[in-house]
Amino acid sequence: MNEPMDMEAVLERLKEKGLRLTPQRVEVITLLYQLSHPTAEQVYSLMSKKFPYVSQTTVYSTLKMLKDLGIVNELTYGDRSSHFELTQEEHAHFNCKSCGEIYDVDVKDARQLQHLLHTEQGYQVDFVRLEFYGTCPACAAGGEAGTDSVRTAH
Structure with a gap:
């Protein structure tokens, strides 16, 4: 199975789209590489430890932006939960x-x-x-x- 694109390629893609590489955006991406299919709430929970003033809106909007760019897949389930993963070959x-x-x-x-x-x-x-x-x-x-x-x- 293919791996998702590497971190440098993701950051370069954001720059190409004219998006700023804020510490919060970089941390969300880093967590997506470290975690297995996290929910937005799990990402937020870990983010708030490193960035105590980060808002849930920042995490949700970053995940949405990454999804819109095709960098992240959102897996939705019948219980209304969503999990996120970095895009890779179909699996x-x-x-x-x-x-x-x-x-x-x-x-x-x-x-x-x-x-x-x-x-x-x-x-x-x-x-x-x-x-x-x-x-x-x-x-x-x-x-x-x-x-x-x-x-x-x-």
Whole structure:
């Protein structure tokens, strides 16, 4: 599975768009590299430790701006939660029902499924989002993985 673009490329893209590299914006991006699929609230919680006067609006608007630029994907769920990840090649997610962690999963056949939908049934697929739900290996083994409210990337 491809990795997201590196930090320097993200910062350069912001500069190309005429956006200032404020310490708060840089910190949001840094946290996205460090955390595994965080919510905006998790990013804000960590941001407020380093920047006590940062507002939730700053975090939300930065995430929206990164999403609008195609740097970040927003994963929304039926419970109205949103998780964010740096954009990378299409991939699936495994959602652990025990610890709540979201893992990136490389599924090579997703492109084949997309092709079959188009060629056999006529659908024009613009975007694929494949989600699996169950128990991760650490939870299945009775481990402590994923018990923190903010987890680092795997």
